[in-house]
Amino acid sequence: MTRKSIHAGATAALLLLAPAAFAQKTYLHCGHLLDVRSGKLLSQQTIVVEKDRIVAVQGGYTAGTGAQDKVINLENRTVLPGLIDCHVHVLSHPGKGSNMNQFTMNPADYAYRAMGDAQLTLRAGFTTVRDMGGDDGVNISLRNAINKGQVVGPRIFTAGAAISATGGHMDDADGLSRDLMDKIGQPANIANGPDQCRQAVREQFKRGADVIKIASTGGVLDLSKDGSGPQYSEEEIRAVVETARDLGMKVACHAHGPEGIKRAVRAGVSSIEHGTLMDDEGRKLMKQKGTWYVPTIIAGKSVADSARVAGYFPAAIQPKALSIGPMLQASFGRAYKAGVKIAFGTDAGVYRHGVNALEFGYMTGAGMPAIEAIRAATVSAAELLGETTNMGTLEVGKFADIVALNGDPLQDISAMMRPTFVMKAGVTYRQE
Template sequence: MRLAIALVLAAVVAAPALAQTAPPARVLVHCGTLLDPAASDEPLGERTVVVEGGVVAAVEAGYTAAGGADEAVDLRAATCMPGLIDMHTHLTSESRRGGYIDDFRLSPADKAFKAAQYALSTVLAGFTTVRDLGGSEGIDLALRDAVNRGDVVGPRIFTAGKSLSITGGHADPTNSYREDIVGVPTETLGVVDGADSARRGARIAIKRGADVLKITATGGVLSLQGDGSGPHFAEDEIRAIVETAADRGLKVAAHAHGDEGMQRAIRGGVASIEHGTYMSDETMRMMRERGVYLVPTITAGKSVADSARIAGYYTPRVTEKSLEIGPLIQDTFRRAYAAGVPIAFGTDAGVFRHGRNANEFAYMEEVGVPFMEALRFATVNAADLLGRGGELGSLQPGFAADLVAVAGDPLADAAAMQDVAFVMKGGAVVKRDGQFVPPPPRAR
C-alpha cells in the first residue's frame, strides 16, 4: 500500500528541493538489438544510442565507451526501439462495470487524479506519445499541460478536447438522460448541427487548445445512443470542420464504424478513420488514394466484446452493440492491411485498462502482420499522422530521445511487448529494470 501511494505521489508532483545534481554530459544506451523501421527494415545488433540534451545525437555501431561525465545504460541483453505512439487513447476515463454513473458520481478533480494514474500506466507501458481523442471538462487539456510542465509523469499528449457530435450522436453527452435535467447541448458541449454550427464548434475546440479535432462520423458502441453504425454528419458539416481545422494547422480524426459515414468523412478531408468496422473495398480504395490512415483499435473491439459477456457490465443496448461490432474489427484490419491502406497504431485505451496498449501488437500478429510492420505503424506512420515525422517515431539523430526496451524478442513473439523493462522519454529515464523511476526533485 505504501509503495502504491508513493508511486501516485511521484507521478502527480515532482517535489521541491534545495539543489539538483548536474545531468550527465551524455547518456550512452547500449542496445543488444535495435529495431528502428525508419532506419532499417532489419534488426541492428550491438548499437549505442547517444543522447544529449533530450535528443538523439548519434547511433553508433558497437558499444561506445563512456567518458567521465557520461552515463551508460546497459541494455545489451535487451531489444531497443523508438518510443511507441498510440494514436487513439482516452486518458481521462477507464471502463468499468456500471461506469455510466461516474459522470454523476465523480467530480472533475476526482477524474483528474485518476487521469494522472492512467498517464503513468501508459508511459510505463512504453508509450511515450499518445493522441487523446475525446475528453471532457478540460481534463485532457490540463493533463497535457501538466505533463509538459513536468508536474505529472506521462506520455507526450496531443489531445482533441471534447469530440464533435451531431445532436443525439455518439458524442452527445446527454443521450438517454432526461432533457429537463441535462438540457439540450450546443457547440460549447461539442454538439453541432449544420455547417455554420460545425464551424463554430470547431473554433471553440481550437480556442480551448485542441491539438487535433475529432468528429463522430457514425454511431458508436459504448455511448447511450441506439445506432452503432449509421452516418451522422452531412458532408458539408464535415468539410466545414476540416477547413476550419486546416486554417489553424490542425488535422481531423473521424470515429466511424459504418461505411457511408466513412466515405463522407474521407470526401470531407479527414486525416484518419478510427475503428473502420464495416469498411468496404471501395472505402479502402478511397483511403489508399487519398492517404487517409486507418487507426484500427483491435484491442478495443476484443475488450468490449469480452466485457459485454459479463452480466451488468454495460446497458442492454450497449451490450448488444458490443457483441455485434467488437469482434469484427480485427478482420477489417486484416483486410485493410492486405489492401495497402495506410495504418497507424491505436488502441482506444480507456475502453479497456490503461497500460495494456501493447496487446495490439499481438492481435496484429494473429492475422499475419510481421512485427517490424506493426512497429512501423506505432512509430513512423503514427508520427507522420501526427505531423511530427521529423521529431518522433525514430532514433535517428535529431529526433526526441524516446526509447523503450523489452527483455524478450518481439520479432519472434509480439507478446514480448507486454513486458517493458526500460523507458526513456525526451532523454529522461522513466522506467529501469522494470521499475518506475520517479523524476528528480526540482528546485523552486
C-alpha cells in the same frame, strides 16, 4: 576596477558557463537496436543522448570522457523507438456502470485517476499518445502538466472535447431526462450544420486542442441502434476539415458504418478511427486519398468480453458490443491487405490502460507482419501526428524516446508486452 579583478571576474563567469559547454551525455549500450525503417536488428549499437535529444547512434559500445557522462547497459535487450498510441482516452477508465461516472465524479476526480493511468501507459513503453476526447478542460490541463514536468506521463496530443451532432456519439445528454437535458443545454462540442461545425472547431482550437475529432456515425458505447448510421453530412464534415486545416490542425473521425466512413474520407479527414463495417469502396477510397486507418482492435475484443458480464453495459449497448466488437480484427485485416495506411491505436480507456501492446498481437494475428505492426506504432504514427522530425525512429536530432524489451519482437510479438527500460525525452522512467 583593476586589471586583476577584471581577470578574476572573467574567470568566474567562464566557470559558471562551463556546465553548458560540457553537458552530461548518456550512452545507451544496445545489444540489438531495431531500425524500424529497414526492419533490421543492428547488433552492438550505442545511442548517445544529450538533454532531451539523440545526438549520435554509433556502432560498437562507446562511452564519454566527461565526469558527468553515464552508461546504461542494455546489452541483453532489444531497443526500439518509444511507442505511439494514436487513439486513447486519458480520462476514461473501464468498469461496470462507468456510464454513470458523469453524475458522480468531479473534474478533479478524473484528473487524479488519469495521472495514475498516464504513468501506467508510459511504463508500458508508450511515450506519446493521441487523446481522442474527453473533458476538454481536464485532458488539456493534464497534457500541460506533463509537458511542464509536474506529473509523469506520455507526451499527449489531445482533441479536447470531440465534436458530435445532437444526439450523436459524443452527445452526453443523449438518453437523459428532459430536465437534465435543459440544464445541460448545448455544450460547445455539439454542432449541427456547417456554420456550427466551423464554430465548434474554432472553440476547441481556442481551448487548446492539438487535433480535432468528430463522429460521423454512431458507436458501440452510445444509445444508437447499431452504431452504423451516418450522423453528419459530407458538407458538415468538409466544413470541419477546412476550418481545422486553416488553423493548422488535422481531423480524426470516429466511424463504424460504411456510409459515414466514405463521407468523411471524401471530405478530407486525416484518419478513420475504428472503421468496423468498412466496405470495399471505402477501402479503395481511403487508399486513393491516403487516409490513415486507426483500427483499435483491442477495444472491440474488450467490449465484447465485458458485454458477457451481466449488467456491465446498459441494455442498449450490450448487443452492439457483442456483435460489432468482434468484427474489428477482420476489418483491419482486409484494410491492411488492401494497402490502406495503418497507424497504431487502441482506444485505451475503453479497456484498461497500460496493456496497449496487446494490440500488436491482434494486428499480427490478422496477417500483418511484426515489423509492419511496430512501424504502425512508431514511424507511421509519427507521420499521422505530423511529428516525423521529432519521433518515430532512433535517429540523430529526434527526441530521446527509447524503449528496451526482453526478447526479439520480430520473432515473438509478445515481447512488446515486456518493456524493461523506458526513456522519454532523455529522462528514464523505467529501468529493470
